[in-house]
Amino acid sequence: MTDRVLPRRNESVFLRNENLIYPVLAFLLIFFVCPIVWFFIKSALDYDGSFALKLYQTFTSPLFIAVTWKTVWISLLVTILALLAAYPIAYSLTRAGPLSFTLIIICVIVPYFTSIIVRTYSWMIILGTHGVINRLLISVGIIDKPITLIYNMVGVVIGMTYVLLPYFVLTLYSAMKSIDPWLIQAGRSMGASNSYVFRKVFLPLSVPGIISGFLIVYILAIGFFITPALMGGPNNVMMAMLIQRNIEITMDWALASALSLFLLFITLIIYAFYCKYTDLDKMLGQ
Amino acid sequence: MNKRIKFVNILSAILCLILIAPILIVVIVSFGKSSYMIFPPSSFSTKWYLDFFSSPDWMGSLVTSLIIGLVSSLIATTLGFLGAYSLVRGTYRNKKLLISFCLLPLIIPSIITAVALYFASVPLDLVGSKLWIAICHAALSIPVVLLILISSLQGVDQSIERAAYGLGASKFYTFTRIVIPLAAPGILSAAFFSFLTSFDELIISLFLSGVSSQTLPVRIWNSLLMDMEPVIAAISSFLILLTIVLLLLELAARRLRT
Numbered sequence: 023m024t025d026r027v028l029p030r031r032n033e034s035v036f037l038r039n040e041n042l043i044y045p046v047l048a049f050l051l052i053f054f055v056c057p058i059v060w061f062f063i064k065s066a067l068d069y070d071g072s073f074a075l076k077l078y079q080t081f082t083s084p085l086f087i088a089v090t091w092k093t094v095w096i097s098l099l100v101t102i103l104a105l106l107a108a109y110p111i112a113y114s115l116t117r118a119g120p121l122s123f124t125l126i127i128i129c130v131i132v133p134y135f136t137s138i139i140v141r142t143y144s145w146m147i148i149l150g151t152h153g154v155i156n157r158l159l160i161s162v163g164i165i166d167k168p169i170t171l172i173y174n175m176v177g178v179v180i181g182m183t184y185v186l187l188p189y190f191v192l193t194l195y196s197a198m199k200s201i202d203p204w205l206i207q208a209g210r211s212m213g214a215s216n217s218y219v220f221r222k223v224f225l226p227l228s229v230p231g232i233i234s235g236f237l238i239v240y241i242l243a244i245g246f247f248i249t250p251a252l253m254g255g256p257n258n259v260m261m262a263m264l265i266q267r268n269i270e271i272t273m274d275w276a277l278a279s280a281l282s283l284f285l286l287f288i289t290l291i292i293y294a295f296y297c298k299y300t301d302l303d304k305m306l307g308q
Numbered sequence: 309m310n311k312r313i314k315f316v317n318i319l320s321a322i323l324c325l326i327l328i329a330p331i332l333i334v335v336i337v338s339f340g341k342s343s344y345m346i347f348p349p350s351s352f353s354t355k356w357y358l359d360f361f362s363s364p365d366w367m368g369s370l371v372t373s374l375i376i377g378l379v380s381s382l383i384a385t386t387l388g389f390l391g392a393y394s395l396v397r398g399t400y401r402n403k404k405l406l407i408s409f410c411l412l413p414l415i416i417p418s419i420i421t422a423v424a425l426y427f428a429s430v431p432l433d434l435v436g437s438k439l440w441i442a443i444c445h446a447a448l449s450i451p452v453v454l455l456i457l458i459s460s461l462q463g464v465d466q467s468i469e470r471a472a473y474g475l476g477a478s479k480f481y482t483f484t485r486i487v488i489p490l491a492a493p494g495i496l497s498a499a500f501f502s503f504l505t506s507f508d509e510l511i512i513s514l515f516l517s518g519v520s521s522q523t524l525p526v527r528i529w530n531s532l533l534m535d536m537e538p539v540i541a542a543i544s545s546f547l548i549l550l551t552i553v554l555l556l557l558e559l560a561a562r563r564l565r566t
Contacts, residue, residue, distance in 0.1 A: 039399075040398040040399070043390070043394035046387040046454075049383075050410065050413065053447045054412070054421065054447040055412075057428040058424040060428060061424035111320045114320035126324055130324075130327060131555065132328065132551070133327050135501075136331060139508075139532070140547050143544055145330055146536075147333060147334065153347070184326075245416075247418065248510055265419050265423060282424070293415050297408045
């Protein structure tokens with residue numbers, strides 16, 4: 023009895039752990055990958071051979087270049103602003119006591135899980151002509167008539183930064199949490215000041231978190247649709263909106279697919295970097 | 309030296325206030341009486357809530373959203389659980405690549421997924437089908453389910469499974485009687501969050517809903533583009549409340565686990 027090894031029975035091959043992944047892979051393949059691949063193949067076929075030309079025409083059109091440029095830099099601005107706001111929050115989370123930790127995490131998690139359209143709507147109320155900000159500024163006497171904070175660039179940037187901020191906070195926090203507190207302690211005990219320890223120990227150690235947060239938020243920003251569509255003006259069209267307009271309004275499937283292909287391409291490149299820099303294996307405890 | 313810490317604390321307190329303020333403002337505004345959304349409201353009433361709950365259109369959309377959310381959560385949680393178990397317990401040569409692939413629905417901009425699905429749905433006559441929207445939402449929720457269940461299954465002691473297996477239980481029996489009960493709180497949170505993912509999803513629903521299956525977010529979207537009906541504030545508050553209730557239930561489920 024004592025030298026008995028674990029029994030090996032003839033279990034069905036379907037019950038091997040590795041095979042349990044197939045249903046989910048098959049599902050994603052059928053309902054996610056196939057439609058996307060089919061969409062691009064079909065649009066290429068429909069223009070039998072001239073799809074390349076269509077792509078070329080699209081990618082050199084002034085509208086495309088303007089929209090791409092706008093998307094790239096609005097997203098960059100939003101990502102930088104989100105980083106600047108997320109860093110102090112995440113940093114406070116790592117050093118907070120139980121009560122302030124709970125309070126901060128509530129302020130991050132509740133917006134994070136609230137639907138994007140609701141969050142956008144609330145900023146439309148706040149920034150509108152008769153919104154909180156305008157009324158406050160008027161009552162204080164800084165301005166005497168309402169300023170336009172919505173349906174322009176300001177609205178888009180504020181709205182997007184707000185929506186994306188919780189993603190950045192959570193990514194940064196999970197990276198900062200894994201920084202060994204003893205390293206900070208060691209620096210402190212050797213006589214370094216708080217700010218010195220922060221600059222020379224904590225900040226450099228949090229760089230991987232900054233990079234993965236930056237990449238993930240940037241990916242989300244360039245594909246963003248709801249907030250810029252509701253809060254932007256006619257001059258703030260971003261890539262995702264242009265795709266939607268080409269389907270719903272002009273029915274230009276070829277242009278929509280060319281734009282989608284381009285957006286997909288950028289997204290996958292940034293995602294490849296993200297996967298390279300982020301420890302996905304650590305997530306699996308390896 | 310301590311001044312800097314105090315500065316950081318004050319700064320993050322302000323930032324947290326900015327994070328939570330819009331949520332609170334919507335809730336307060338929803339109780340306002342005038343049809344202009346003004347904060348703070350001059351007088352209060354609950355008439356927008358009555359409008360919401362007595363409107364057959366809005367209630368129809370709510371039911372549609374609930375049905376789609378439940379079905380898609382069921383699909384995503386079932387498939388995602390098997391996948392997460394496989395990823396945690398199985399041995400793969402290229403696990404990282406596999407996970408990167410499974411997270412794609414979260415990464416690829418929804419607009420691309422939505423347009424591609426719409427493109428496929430038109431010839432197949434699937435636009436407006438609730439089941440079809442639920443299936444498409446499930447694909448979107450699978451990454452969420454996987455992320456939650458991978459971390460939750462790592463906390464389940466593998467030796468218990470080995471013991472059951474060693475004592476003669478079949479693999480299937482071990483799976484249904486040991487693994488699933490032990491992972492139950494994680495499964496529950498995965499189900500909640502995949503429900504929420506589908507319930508809040510707008511872009512795919514926007515393309516696939518047609519006239520017959522308008523979900524709540526789609527109806528809100530149409531209203532915001534047209535005339536911003538004041539009832540939206542009440543609906544938004546209702547959605548916020550629902551989110552908070554789900555978060556609290558999830559927290560309770562997690563307490564159960566420990």
